[in-house]
Amino acid sequence: MASSITRTLQRVWTWNRNPRALTALAATARFGARTYGVEPEPLTKSPFDSNIIRILRNEVDYQQEYAPPHQPETKFNSFTVEERRGEQVVTLKGKFGECEDLRIEATMFDGCEHVPACGDDSSGVNVRLHLSLIVDISKGEGENELEFVCSAWPEGLNVEKVYLLRRGRMAARPYIGPDFRDLSAKVQDKFYEYLDSRGVNDELAVFLHEYMMNKDRIELLRWMDSLKSFVER
Template sequence: MSSASLAAGLLRRAACSSEVYALSQRCAPVSLARFRASAAAASPPSRTTSRRFLASQSPVAPSEICPDENLKRLIGNEIDRVFLPAEASAKLIELPEDFPFEIIDNPGDQAIVLKRELAGERVKAIIYTNFDTDEDVNNDDSHAENHIDSFKPVIQMVVTFERPEGLVLEFVCNFKDKELAIENMRMLNRSSVDAKYAYEGPQFSVLKESIRKSLHGYLEVRGIKDSLHDWLHEYMMCKDEREYVVWLKKMRDFLQK
């Protein structure tokens, strides 16, 4: 990995860690059996603490510390930086009003699943967070600060509607400025042996505007709508921070053996 790519990744992570703590302050317990017990909230980190890992990137002479020990030190610093915000984000997230879905959130997975049944139709939405960005991080400090403050990950989802006879309607969506956008869609037939060769339909963008609007309405009445954005963003940021801490601890344990 190049130094520019590493710096970009650290900036993204610092931006997300800072936002996760702010989001976690609005978390509240939900009395549903499928949710895990809440963890105790931690005190907010200072601005200096939230940049601790970035500040630790000062050059170290090769003669002063070996690469393995330097990596252990950096991992330890990063765990210290994100552990308290992640503890706070482990609190349960208040559900939106009239939330119709069951949430499947398996530790270790980067995605969550929303499921429900409606009038004999099985609805499943796989939600994940895209932290990739095409923007390069400039070495200028003021530019880096602006990048941290403005960076927002993209919430993406693959939504499927399955009928008992085996027909499946699939949408690939994301949120753009809190508005749900359909990237593409296709019709599948689970029972067809030659499904991979079947005609799945045209690109969503070439459909008539009236059909595109009606398909948005189809999603909305089944609970896949714009108003999910804020809750999903909050939930996925908190999940990412928890998973990141677990990953760091596994890395630390590996290096110590």
């Protein structure tokens, strides 16, 4: 018993000589064994994560410095261009005359073909990028729509299909017409004139290729920046 009292007195004497020990004891008695008010240790990234972040940051800086995108166009001739952020589609809307509404949906580049290179490097090849267009021409709510499926190449526009659509009352298996190339040359020419008068022509194809080149850079930068932000968290 005496030895127990002696050990207790020794601890009290030690704590009285050491105020920090008393403070720690009081905090423990009040809050339990947990320690409060201590800043958490910052999370450290693994070497692998740090390397990914560094590479992505360098790539974003490089793209912004050497191939910076510009602000997307909002108008082209009579069309209003609606940028679809984060999507692979852009929409153009316009009117022709008093009653026709035009709506064009163009994809980002969805294909290519290789062609022989011209000039001195005749042994090489060039790549022609391709994008697809759907052109809808309507005349009033609930009326029929004429729809053209087109291919846009860097220098021009080709019509692939022509449909006459009856929105909301299509047959289960409608006849959609022949392949456009199976039509006579005269009919094909008239359809190209029809589209050209409405601004759907080679000039539009050239614009869309330039637009999509810029959009491709914008979306790439957004994608890399989002990846970097995710790894950094």
